[in-house]
Amino acid sequence: MYTKGKKQLKFDRSFLLRKMEESTKKLLLRKEESAEEVDELPLIKRTWKESKMLWVVAAPAIFTRFSTFGIHVTGQAFVGHIGSKELAAYAIVFTVLMRFANGILLGMSSALSTLCGQAYGAKRYFMMGVYLQRSWIVLNFTCLLLLPLFFFTSPILKVLGQEESIADVAGTVSLWSIPVIFAYAMSFTCQTFLQSQSKNILISFLAAFSISIHIFLSWLLTIRYKLGLPGAMISTIVAYWIPNIGQFIFVTCGWCRETWHGFSFLAFKDLWPIVKLSVSSGAMLCLELWYNTILVLLTGSLKNAEIEVDALSICLNIIGWAMMISFGFLAAASVRVANELGRGNAKAAKFSIAVTVLTSSTVGLLLFLFFLFYRERLAYIFTANEQVAAAVGDLSPLLAFSILLNSVQPVLSGVAVGAGWQSLVAYVNLGCYYLIGIPVGVILSRFLQLQVKGIWIGMIFGTLVQTIILIILTCKTDWDEQVMLTRSRVNKFSVHDQETGTN
Template sequence: MGEELGEKLLVNRKEEGEEKLGRKIWVESKKLWIVAGPAIFTRFSMFGVAVISQAFIGHIGSTELGGFALVTTVIFRFCTGIQLGMASALETLCGQAYGAKQYHMLGIYLQRSWIVLFSVTIILLPLFIFTAPILRLLGQADDISAMAGTIALMLIPIIFTFIFSFTLQMYLQAQSKNIIIAYLAVIQLAIHIFLSWLMVVKLRWGVVGIMVSIFLSDCIPIVGMVGYICFGGCPDTWQGLSIEALKNLWPIIKLSLSSGAMLCLELWYNTILVLLTGHMKNAEIAIDALSICLNINGWEMMIAIGFLAAASVRVSNELGRANAKGAKFSVVVTVATSLIIGLALFIVFMLFRGKISYMFTNNPEVSAAVGDLSPLLSLSILLNSIQPVLSGVAVGAGWQSVVAYVNLACYYLIGIPLGVVLGYAIGFQVKGIWIGMLLGTVAQTLVLSYLTWRTDWDDQVAKAATRLNKWSVPSTEETNSSLSTA
């Protein structure tokens, strides 16, 4: 009788434990998708703006398309990568401050980030002003370089919109209020399609029409987010412009530089893959096939970036709350969720292989090349389900400088040299380059996995508290309370 009672108690405890674990996973998953869902949707819309712009320019002329593709791939991506990377410091600061209930600091961090990004954007302006001679020095054709130079000058107002677009998104995201960003992204995409049609097809403004459409559509989410923040959407975290934003900027600059280096080293990695492919035998077919694969990979990366944002917000919030176990648990749930989606997409792309290419081309040679590259595309998609999440964990915890060194070693000392050897020396062509670069990504994923697994989360909580206390300033309410007490 006693044994039966003991067995029943053990079974009941086990069931209760499973129920508690299931409930914890459900609660964490809801918090995860509140950030990841809108973030994924927003990234799809933003990516759509770029695709639509290129499609409309493709109907204007081949020189215009070549100039646009060149300046956006080389100069524009380089500069926006720096801006986005430096803005991601805000994810660490705002996420941890929000978790620690230092709500007033989010607005101050936002304003400090504006100052840092505006200064950096001014420094980057010569790249846009001298785009044509820079591209000529890189060996590009004169007519395409001249067109790229003209387009680059029209991109200058657009590059300044990203100062506010990136930072406002991260500020709202840290508070899990990014559903408003998703709504605004849909409006932006719809208006961009309409304006592009109006200015290119009806008014025949050509490239100027596309640039005006991009600028106006980029301003829409900024106006929407500013309106939402200033008119009651963030009463606790936005207390207006503050003189405190001009103080203690150096720590923000250092973290922003680390964040910029971390992200840029990742973004430029894929660009180098395309540049190396341009020197292959039968380069036209190789580049066409690779561009289709990278296009598919780019759409899938929007999902991965959504989970990167979710991992960053959840980890930073829990560290700010001094909840070490919560931070660790959020990492496990986020990685597991993203990995399940990645496995599903891996199976789909392995099954369909080259058939997917017919969405983009009717050329049987290109389609066959895509089919040949499909296993590598599938592996890239699978890695995308893990690596960006771990990068998001690093951003949430404030490890950007460490990850920058990891990226430099794994991508540029392992991936690219292996790609060159396999592609050129051994003769595997584009497959060899991609295999080498995939091995670099595998190395980076393994190192980040090890670092995450070995992390002492209690120590991370202490570091977050030290950072927040060091950089925090009294809120208006605290200052007024001190004055009244005195």
């Protein structure tokens, strides 16, 4: 009986594989026919069609990132009304600790963008819900590993030399921030899942609703009822969790019928490939997101550091807002490239990259001219100190060039995410940022006495080298080969999942 069962299982498996090969051939034939139809369109129409698909992902992604960034800025503004000690503690926790956690979780969630984007393009919709659940497991386990940093924030800061009173308040803020890191895990994964299907309009509405509630609750709890720091943190937690609840309901309650088939024990199987891709994705994006933090730390040890750090913080605040646009294009690039590779259309993937880079760099060029023209006049939005404003004006050319460069580099990182190159790009980032950019910046600032300009020039140089390498890598890539690799990855997971009866 057992032998007969094994033979029957082997027969079913071979039959299933044969059926899958036949369906794959038919699907590829349809893809080739549709690709030929698209290629026959005039260039302007092809560009217009691709631009519409690009902005369907990019526009909501940009708006959502602006709103999420606004939650942090709004929270900081209301905490500033509580007291200077509370503001300093809040700034330390959110600019160092939360940025550290954010970088890890955002980077690891980009692995889901690769898997879901390629699966959606290949029309293997049933796999996407399993990928989402696997990412939930991996990212929430990562949050648990990060908890000791939040429990022991106060003693860690004291060891590092932070003032005792500020360190104690920072310890309180970090404990209140624990629900926020778990909110990150849920938010990043659900957003990626929906973006891969171009269903992210909902994310924008939830983000707008969230920041509106945050502003109202912050005023109500901190200004009206004088609840102090707990009131501000409660408002922040609610603001981060409102979109998660909405996205979870949207995903699991019938609005994603093709891609969500309910909770499955398959989520606990084959976690190791997800872990490996998530770790390499996390390393890739963390190395980018922490780069500017290093810039601030290096500047703090220079002469006349107070003016320099104030001016630099204003510039980095402006870059932070501009980067929300770039991250929107990063999301769009990863989705479009992954979708087209999943469909088996190498030409469309290459054309998508060209349109996305051109669009993002055009936006970057406009911002470059704007910041180059207004220079120190923008600084008075953030400060009344003329010395700081003059320092900002002096740094404006570097600010403008950084924004221009950052309009191209994140798009190429998005291409890497869409194609699944995270491990390779992590090594590129490590070499360009930390073995080239930072050492050059230190040499220019300390030995050539260029101060903060030297550090910033070094950092820009590292980003420039990384961008050039990614451009060469993208241009030299055999995209037909990438289609084959994508098909192999998708089929590998599809065979396993279908064998276990989840289709």
